[in-house]
Amino acid sequence: SVADLRKGDKLTVSQLVEAMLLPSGNDAAYVLAVNAGRRICGDNSAGVYYAVDVFMNEMNEQVQELGMVNTHFANPDGIHSTDHYTCFSDLAKLAAMSIKDETIMKNAVIANDSVTFIERGQLVGEYDPENENLGDTVKWKNTNELIDPNSKYYCPYATGLKTGQTPYAGSCLLSSFHYEGKTYIIGVFGCPQPEDRFADTLQLFNETIGYTPS
Numbered sequence: 001s002v003a004d005l006r007k008g009d010k011l012t013v014s015q016l017v018e019a020m021l022l023p024s025g026n027d028a029a030y031v032l033a034v035n036a037g038r039r040i041c042g043d044n045s046a047g048v049y050y051a052v053d054v055f056m057n058e059m060n061e062q063v064q065e066l067g068m069v070n071t072h073f074a075n076p077d078g079i080h081s082t083d084h085y086t087c088f089s090d091l092a093k094l095a096a097m098s099i100k101d102e103t104i105m106k107n108a109v110i111a112n113d114s115v116t117f118i119e120r121g122q123l124v125g126e127y128d129p130e131n132e133n134l135g136d137t138v139k140w141k142n143t144n145e146l147i148d149p150n151s152k153y154y155c156p157y158a159t160g161l162k163t164g165q166t167p168y169a170g171s172c173l174l175s176s177f178h179y180e181g182k183t184y185i186i187g188v189f190g191c192p193q194p195e196d197r198f199a200d201t202l203q204l205f206n207e208t209i210g211y212t213p214s
Contacts, residue, residue: 001024001026002023002025002027003019003020003023003025003027003028003138004027005028005031006121007121008119008120008121009119009121010118010119011117012118013032015115016028016031016032017032017103017104017107018107018110018113018140019115020032021104021107021108021142021160021161021162022112022140022141022142022143023140023143024143024162024163026077026079029076029078030052030077033055033056033076034052034055035051036055036058037050037052037058038051038054040055052076056074056075056076059076063090067093068086070087072084078164079166080166080168091174092185095161095174095187098161099161099176099183099185105159108144108159108161110142110147112142113139113140114138115138115139116137117137120136144160144161145198146158146175146198146201146202147160153195153198153199155202155205157178157205169189169190170190170191170192171193172188172190172197173186173187173191173197173198174187175201184205184208184209186201186204
């Protein structure tokens with residue numbers, strides 16, 4: 001899945017995080033990985049593949065420092081690889097760290113957004129000569145239906161976090177909730193259908209704090 005990023009686009013880091021969290025933009029994940037890798041190695045002209053490798057090495061070092069002993073990342077976007085794996089306890093640690101990050105959380109709770117890039121490499125949609133910025137704006141929809149007021153799975157206490165899906169992992173959801181002064185982290189993985197992850201998560205949330213969706 002992509003966020004429709006194109007060569008020549010210029011975005012803020014926050015916009016790239018939003019591109020990952022809402023439409024699950026794998027392209028945005030690679031953009032951030034390459035730029036972070038170049039900063040880590042101190043070479044802004046480093047090749048794309050080398051920069052990604054530098055980023056992944058740093059990512060896995062951070063994993064060890066966080067005590068995520070059953071996790072190893074092979075790529076920035078989560079596409080299936082035999083060398084790419086994790087577990088719920090490790091993801092719970094990652095979620096606990098993520099909910100303290102303002103950039104992540106302010107974007108994780110957005111259901112739908114129209115985003116205007118700093119610069120757009122290529123116009124999107126029909127060109128309107130009366131509106132030169134028409135093509136600079138894209139619309140993103142969050143894949144997490146828990147935070148969409150128009151979804152039957154909407155929960156007003158949900159604050160994030162991220163969906164995931166591969167043929168091997170099934171449909172997954174790592175979610176966060178804030179209820180009566182407490183934060184809850186729930187993970188469901190291996191669901192047969194995409195909607196199952198939302199139903200299962202709400203069931204777990206209900207069993208935990210007695211919440212029943214209206």
